[in-house]
Amino acid sequence: MIWAHSPEGATAKAAPRRADMPDVRGASLAIGLFDNRKANAARLLEDIGAMLVERLGVRLLRYSKPNASHPAETELLDRMAQEVGLVLAASSD
Amino acid sequence: MDEDRDGFTLESEEPDDVRRVLAERGWGDGLPIVVPTKARLEAFLVASGARPEALIGVVPPRLGRATERVVAINALMAGCPPELFPVVRTAVQAMCRPEANLAGVQSTTGPVAPLVIVHGEAVERLGFNAGQGTFGPGWVANATVGRALRLVLMHVGGARAGRSSMTTQGQPGQYGLCIAENLPATPWESYPTSLGVDAASAVTLFFCESLHNAQDHTSTVPRGVLRTLASMAAAPGSNATYACEAECFVVMCPEHARLVADHGFSRRDVQLYLYEHARLPRARLAFGGCAGMDSWRPWMHTDDDPDQRLPVVDHPDDFRILVAGGAGKHSAIVTSWGPTRSVTLPLEGA
Numbered sequence A: 001m002i003w004a005h006s007p008e009g010a011t012a013k014a015a016p017r018r019a020d021m022p023d024v025r026g027a028s029l030a031i032g033l034f035d036n037r038k039a040n041a042a043r044l045l046e047d048i049g050a051m052l053v054e055r056l057g058v059r060l061l062r063y064s065k066p067n068a069s070h071p072a073e074t075e076l077l078d079r080m081a082q083e084v085g086l087v088l089a090a091s092s093d
Numbered sequence B: 001m002d003e004d005r006d007g008f009t010l011e012s013e014e015p016d017d018v019r020r021v022l023a024e025r026g027w028g029d030g031l032p033i034v035v036p037t038k039a040r041l042e043a044f045l046v047a048s049g050a051r052p053e054a055l056i057g058v059v060p061p062r063l064g065r066a067t068e069r070v071v072a073i074n075a076l077m078a079g080c081p082p083e084l085f086p087v088v089r090t091a092v093q094a095m096c097r098p099e100a101n102l103a104g105v106q107s108t109t110g111p112v113a114p115l116v117i118v119h120g121e122a123v124e125r126l127g128f129n130a131g132q133g134t135f136g137p138g139w140v141a142n143a144t145v146g147r148a149l150r151l152v153l154m155h156v157g158g159a160r161a162g163r164s165s166m167t168t169q170g171q172p173g174q175y176g177l178c179i180a181e182n183l184p185a186t187p188w189e190s191y192p193t194s195l196g197v198d199a200a201s202a203v204t205l206f207f208c209e210s211l212h213n214a215q216d217h218t219s220t221v222p223r224g225v226l227r228t229l230a231s232m233a234a235a236p237g238s239n240a241t242y243a244c245e246a247e248c249f250v251v252m253c254p255e256h257a258r259l260v261a262d263h264g265f266s267r268r269d270v271q272l273y274l275y276e277h278a279r280l281p282r283a284r285l286a287f288g289g290c291a292g293m294d295s296w297r298p299w300m301h302t303d304d305d306p307d308q309r310l311p312v313v314d315h316p317d318d319f320r321i322l323v324a325g326g327a328g329k330h331s332a333i334v335t336s337w338g339p340t341r342s343v344t345l346p347l348e349g350a
Helices: A041-056 A074-083 B015-025 B038-048 B068-077 B082-095 B102-107 B140-156 B191-195 B222-233 B254-262 B267-277
Strands: A002-005 A030-035 A059-064 A086-090 B007-010 B055-059 B064-067 B113-120 B177-180 B201-208 B212-215 B248-252 B279-281 B309-311 B319-323 B330-335 B343-346
Touching: A002 B038, A030 A041, A030 A074, A041 A059, A041 A086, A059 A074, B007 B015, B038 B068, B038 B082, B055 B082, B055 B140, B064 B068, B064 B140, B068 B082, B068 B140, B082 B113, B082 B140, B082 B201, B082 B343, B113 B140, B113 B191, B140 B177, B191 B201, B191 B319, B191 B343, B201 B330, B212 B222, B222 B248, B222 B254, B222 B267, B222 B330, B248 B254, B248 B267, B267 B319
Parallel strands: A030 A059, A030 A086, B113 B177, B248 B319
Antiparallel strands: A002 B007, B055 B064, B113 B201, B201 B343, B212 B330, B248 B330, B279 B309
16 A cells, blocks of 8 residues: 555635524525625625515625625625625626 | 534545545645645745745635745645745736736636746756646646646635635636746746836736637748737637727747747837737627626727727737747737736746
8 A cells, every 4th residue: 555645635624614504594694695796796695685574584685895806895894794694696697 | 523613634545545535625626735734834834935824815705814834735745846935926916916806716706817927947857847738637737837827716716616615617718827038938038027127037927718829830020920820810719809908818839929029029019019909899799798787998988980990908008018938820819818917027936
């Protein structure tokens, strides 16, 4: 047998995960719709958001990036973390 | 399989065994690799002068830590001789700079590839081909440096098509794309010097679309050659046309460069000519492509004249002019993926 090195290496520390999943029912939960600015992302998110409002009664907050090709700014990610319990992201061509 | 987090085992180095292990783990670019055994890596680290624990950057989306050790493992797998490691290290450092937008590059649907350009005295000393066929196969340095970058993006960054890399078609340059500046055939100062990078050798990293050949066999005056180049740069289907951050590398063959220089054109003159002539009418840009998804400057939205001709880059400086290749009359237009900037760094430790 031959032993060889992995080409992947270690990963940087990821963002902490919440231990508890938020209760997904009722207006106490705010859900973020995060539009990545691809051509049909907003349409997809709005349809899903409408279903969530109808079935679960959640509140929706909307976010977007300036354009599709750049990552979200740290400030925006921090704001979403403060304002909503869950974020739905869509990338849709 | 007997393994631990930091390694893997093989029955043998027979091609079938190596292919099977790579396939099981989703590694490799589909071509044979050099197996990074313990002995080979130790020898590579010593010969290359790598500092194993030094962190070069973090590669998204996997957020892999690109230490010199893991980059060396990938360079070794790519068949890279150890003396080329400083070039690979500098290119990885460049691609991890924020302006390169590596997170976007690694996840886009676009066909983006890292183009490495080597400049200066290291070109000849390390065996890079800056002349005939510089973009093509046949030179160990060009082939393995380009391939090493791809393996780092795949293994450390986790970019595998259909999983985290959403590239719709990809492009052949994703196997490896490394050229060298042909300074002896350049009628102007070196490319890094033109940017203010003062070093004996340097490395440029540019995330690009597929290159476009721009041949002009008949022109005897600069405007012929430059209009040919401009016509290839002005492409409504290019992602770069709609991105204000985009750059366009104009890799001129020595004969085209000599023709324009002999008529008094400086590098700056070439940039200004292309900025004025590589344009598309507003009405054409309003259909298809990335119409409505652009990141243009406000002034490009202000006028509503459908015949207004808009530039394909934001500023004349964004035409990046350098000379590479050998005899013949074929230059190359290399447009950027779009929202990314090239990075040129001094080559150290080579």
